[in-house]
Amino acid sequence: MTHYPASILNLIKHISKLPGIGEKTAERLALHILRSPRKDAHQLAQSIVEVKDKVRSCSKCYGLSDSDLCKICSDPTRDRSLVCVVEQPADMVAVEKSGAFRGLYHILSGVLSPMDGIGPDDIRIRELITKVEDHQVKEVVLATGTNVEGESTAVFIAQRLQKYPVKVTRIASGVPIGGDLKYVDQVTLKKAMETRHDV
């Protein structure tokens, strides 16, 4: 690897810092960038710098935004009485892709995790409660992950919201659509069986 000029080695080093990119792939990508038109390379570099400079937290939902309010929070057609609580901006994008939700979001920026020293004050639970107190929220949909941390965060938030006149719901868990039953893990199947409903 040391047989490349310093600037190529430098590029390989920085590319291989990206998650899931090994040294071989980094070498391949670096040589591709070297061969590609100068304009393409500059646009790539520019877009990396811009994403750090432009993207900030939406002041309302804490999602990713290029401006003070994100596209969803500033959309007048969204149902402001519905708030979906997710862990990360990428989760919000996943829910949006499903097309099944037309309300607003609230991004916690994490989950409760005593093992990692993350408590209720480290994620945006206080901000969620303020929202419930201030606005006309009728339903809070808890869409945190279905692992231990996600579940306990959902339970914790549900308890905190008990004293407010707001409906608190949790997204259903069960067998993924299109999935083959024999490949589904036992815990999921157990959950799906326990929460079975009338057809």
Place this chain on the structure above:
Amino acid sequence: MTHYPASILNLIKHISKLPGIGEKTAERLALHILRSPRKDAHQLAQSIVEVKDKVRSCSKCYGLSDSDLCKICSDPTRDRSLVCVVEQPADMVAVEKSGAFRGLYHILSGVLSPMDGIGPDDIRIRELITKVEDHQVKEVVLATGTNVEGESTAVFIAQRLQKYPVKVTRIASGVPIGGDLKYVDQVTLKKAMETRHDV
């Protein structure tokens, strides 16, 4: 995907132009860059720009270099009577990694390929002959690929060099037939270099 702010969509678009990077991976990498420290993102962007600005062809071997002469051509300990002919800079790096060659290189920047309209004047065969005429080259090692184009390029060069008082050898086909030199493991390449034979 359209649920991201414009600057993130822009970054995803440019990352997914890289070879072997699909839209999902591009999304994952873009979000990683967004989360990573500003310094890291700037260093990555900077290294992309620098590789295009700094890297040029070595004026002697036509390999990748940050300066007029590459590290190998300017190394006084290399054997100047030996010249290894390869197709691409990455092939030179592969041979270097094998550690079996201590001479200089000559990068053709391609292979003869009548199908693609690439003839003898489109790759650096003339420059190789000039080198043989001008310098004290005693042996030319042909290390082009072992596919049809690589083999015929080797044969063509051997024929062109027949009239000069220079030994022309070909790396042994320990290299898998149809293989691309830069993907061959180092031990195989070393073996092939050691058992090179007269053409």
